[in-house]
Amino acid sequence: MISQRLKSLREKTDAMTNRKIDVVEKLTAFQGYFRVDRYRLHHETFAGGMSEEVTREVFERGHAASALPYDPIRDEIVLLEQFRVGALAAGREPWMIEIVAGIIEEGETPEALVRREIREEAGLEALDLEPIGTYLLSPGGTSETMYFYCARIDSSQAGGVFGLDEEGEDIRAFVISGDEAEALLSSGRIENGTTAIALQWFVLNRQRLREIWAN
Secondary structure: OHHHHHHHHHHHHHHHOOOOEEEEEEEEEEEOOOEEEEEEEEEEOOOOOEOOOEEEEEEEOOOEEEEEEEEOOOOEEEEEEEEOHHHHHOOOOOEEEEOEEEEOOOOOOHHHHHHHHHHHHHOOOOOEEEEEEEEEOOOOOEOOEEEEEEEEOOHHHOOEEEOOHHHOOOEEEEEEEHHHHHHHHHHOOOOOHHHHHHHHHHHHHHHHHHHHHOO
């Protein structure tokens, strides 16, 4: 029954990829540390036919990858805390609890990026990587895609302050148990979407990870 439902869903979503889009114009409206592109376009509507011309701006900052560092032997994860100006502007707590993440550089793979960021932001080495998934961070206004991983690490020496001085980073890495991670998720303290998704995945896969990585 479940396989039949999945087949039906796959057929419906495959049909969606054939919808028409007519891009009239694409230009760069702003170029600074980040870029903003402006699109003028028509797209196929649910009722049939094409829409009136739509103008939209898209924030471009590249694509990203993230990793939740986990020690299956000690059943501990490593989280980060750092200042975020976007949270300040939104009137939220600006020191956010997050997982390791960064922008993928040209020619760099998502896997290479998370291994590099784990060293730079947490002072650790990724011993293995388990893919979690991929999603668009905010498709209404940006093309940024996030690749997720869970990284097997040794947390025995984890903790401390890290980050690159030339990028103005001031990152505190800290260790919590698997049980504390589940409690943290349930508390509502996590306001970063990427971190919330990774912790939800961790809760569902914690026992499986301990079984496949325990040795």
